[in-house]
Amino acid sequence: MGVPRSRGATNELGPDEDSGGAPPGCSGDPGVPVGEEAVPGAPSDGSELLAALLDGMDAALCAFDAAGTVTHWNREAERVLGWSAEEAVGRSGFAGWAVRRADADEVRARLMSAMDAPGRQVHEFALLRKDGGRVLVRTQSAGVRGADGKPAGVYCAFSEVHAQIDLERAIALSEALLEDASWGVVLVDVDLRPTVVNAHAARALGGSRTALLGRPLGELVVQGVEELEAALHHVLADGAPSAPAELWVTLRTAEGERRRCWRSGFLRLASPLTEEPVPLGVGWLFQDVTAARLAEQEADRLRFRTSQLHRAARTASECEDPMEAATSLLDFALAGFADHVLVDLVAGERLVRTAATPFDAPGPCLLVAGGSIPARYAPGHPALQSVERTGTVRTSAGAGAAVSPAWAVERRWPRDAAHALCAVLRSRGRTLGVLTFLRAANRAAFERSDAAYAETVAARVAGAVDLARQLTRE
Template identity: 30%
Template structure:
């Protein structure tokens, strides 16, 4: 066995006094003339390499006369001398001059051996301190990597006594995955003579119950001649430093990853992804079931049995991580279960599988028993999810056989910090889900609940809320029945998202319905709607400026921006008049299957004021489809609006079995994923009325023409098979024609219209009968209360009582008074 201080390669004596002295002869200028074998051993140069070269150039050493002695006498000094491998040796240098005839001919230099700064008792004291009292873990190996000695600190780490450690290799007494790498680095030190930087390995010392992290550095041991004869390794326990670093890294990752969305399930999944496998082998998030129904949790702890719904679970098993599909599984935790105890106390808990509370809970379920046996679960942490004074649920973390180290109290503190950060994000997601649900309910209540199916057209619609942080926008659409079997079509978009946009949308939709009731032209309706938006914007700005608590930098939504398109389709003429205020142009699918966008004047967005709107009129042939939409349908982050419009045109051109099927196809094609903006789509297939369903008579201003109008009406009703409606219709025609002759101006016209069906149900067993009387006077009639002996004033009252709806609309040439009867099944069955 090689002992400390003996060279296993050269067999040189251990004492410095027994080591050779290098002899060198130079001329007066310092050029080497002779170089001994001992000088070769000391400095690494062979005689052939040294002779003829300057001593200064060779080993960075000058002869005594050249280094400032100023004499030709002997010189004895301790000087640094550089070896061939570049290392500096501090050697005693003795110079003896060679003199001939009083002239200096050269020098004889004696180099070494190196002086020993520590000798005798000092060396022994140093060795004794390093090996027995120092906290540094050291091991000295010989050239065969056999242990020569180890320090007391190393003995405590390995747990191997000196008599079993000495003379053995590392792999004979220490086991683990890092041993081979450790030996490889020590062998590298012997081969190259270079120190190997520290590397990490993990091991469990015999005196502790958890894995420690160590760093190992290996350095060469050299003799006085610089030859490597062994290796010294130094081991440092960096467990605490690494744990602190890992915990800070875990908390930093939690802050960066948890809460990236306001989705409750996704936030819980992010918590499990951070915890597994860096901290635990299994993580599960259970929340109170009422939270998922939008209920507000009660403050404080939750005593007794509790029903929890699992929303996220992840497990690390046999080297791979797996997210378990929980699908909202719910379970009742009895009051004695660890989860219920945690929620009842409001404090975190650390368990071992053998603890009574855990073992009893596991024994109560064969499924739990099988899972614990499969994973080898040995350590548990349960942390209540608490935020803003309320308890939301509980997080369960476990370690299995894949992580032998059990949870310790410091791990419990880390788990509490981790869950507390996630709890705020979970509560934010819960609050957002509740508010978003309420906002969506508000928005749905403001949109048409059941889309009206007018007599003049078939309609189908779709509305998709945005998938952004609010999910509530200001898009809307509507279908409005107008007089004369006409139908009003509207689609609009309030810029922005949230409750403010939804509420503004509801106000504008109500305004459009109110304005449409007086039958303005499309451009007139948009002009009045523009005035309304300007007033609403001014009111919002005034309310915000009057609020002293308002933050001027916040997004108030005070300014209202909106777009709108309004169209009126007349099935009698087959014409559709439409105007738009900054809204995308509608698309039309012709009866031959081709689709194109209508050339419609754009008009300014609502709220600008002072700019005119223009309308255009076009024919909608039977079999065509008109598509009205908002920009959220054709514009997204994945493509620009031009590409979206082209896709819409191509999709509309494809055949479909129904309007509903075509609606589905458009949405699936243009919005394959949840949209970033809300989108609305309204498809309309017109039903023109042929001349056989419309009757028109020009009325003479002579009172005797009233009788002729009644007779013509009865004949037409007979040809339509509506004899049961003759009595009411005859009275209505008589009153309206009489009023037009008495109070109106010529020309006077009577028109009867009978569409196929009427009402919102679209049932084939109902039918509408419309009566219209037009004249050139712009004076609108009105109902008034007649006294008992008044001879007039009861005509319009009679019309209002006998019909379902009545009204008046202004035209470019005067006015039209109209009324409508809905003929039910019992009336039509007598035909």
């Protein structure tokens, strides 16, 4: 077989054979010069295109004719082994130059066996570099048939084993991440729409893996989508952040809305097939850390409240007037807990307002000027329920801007109140009154842990009120 000397093409390997009675030096086909042939068994009219294609391949490739002579050698093969196409094409096998002579026969036999075997064969060989070093390669070889259907040669694609292993590891890692990883993985395109969602992420987002594809993130995330999209845009423009970020989001699910905290990492995806990086999207990996963050918040809240109670006790111990001590306790208890506080004490069959914070503006808890004022509570009022039950009562008008001031006005509370917690004041087995904490609509409703804290404050205030009454009687 003979071809022109060029990268990815063949050299002239033997005497030309004239066909069809053509003059010496010419072939029977006037359009094809004698000695030019493309891939073994392939038509000869595309040799230049074939040479360009072979040189553009990422894999090292060589070819042998039926006699074992090297007919093709591309640029990647030159990079891996150091031998140029001019030096490689025309040699008989690898013996003595690309393989040690002791291994040459075995390597030749295993490569050429692909010519008669169906499909591809995979082998690993230690080849010689031009500088004398050795490199372990993994080959995939396949036979080539001629136009007559008979074996015409062998193609052999090879790459360094470590590069192949790196590729296989990368593929295995991506498949594992997108199948059964213990954290969510979402691939987002440049339009910020999910293109691949693993099983963990699908469960976290409240849908199936296929149903989530192509949907805008705003359809999945009720609150927090702006922060998430801003992070994705930043990654597309400037690359991945240096550290994970924690995002609080509210999800829309069949059971209702759920608020979650996701510890998220982002990776910009770019095509490896272009010289200039072309963004393909963003890889978003996240873990649900809601439980841990809520536990941390609760621990921080408990530490703060314990500290406030300690400071309140020290301040109250310096007050000569027990009622002044009670209002000092409430000033410390209000910080971070409520917006208003009311103190209604029992006077016969009714409650009278004894101390309160200002209705129209933030301020300290002060005793009512000029004496106590009867609290005109309607039957069924939460404060009256707390006294009747000798326990804590929580109530709420809802959250957000839709809360009407009429709800608070009807209950004789400040107009901005939307959430209330009433704790009974008891000392020495007697009910002394009720303590009412109020929050505005922009804050969350009182929870069970808030009730426990309010009861602790109420017990201390009740002790101070009881002492004040004893001193008054004396």
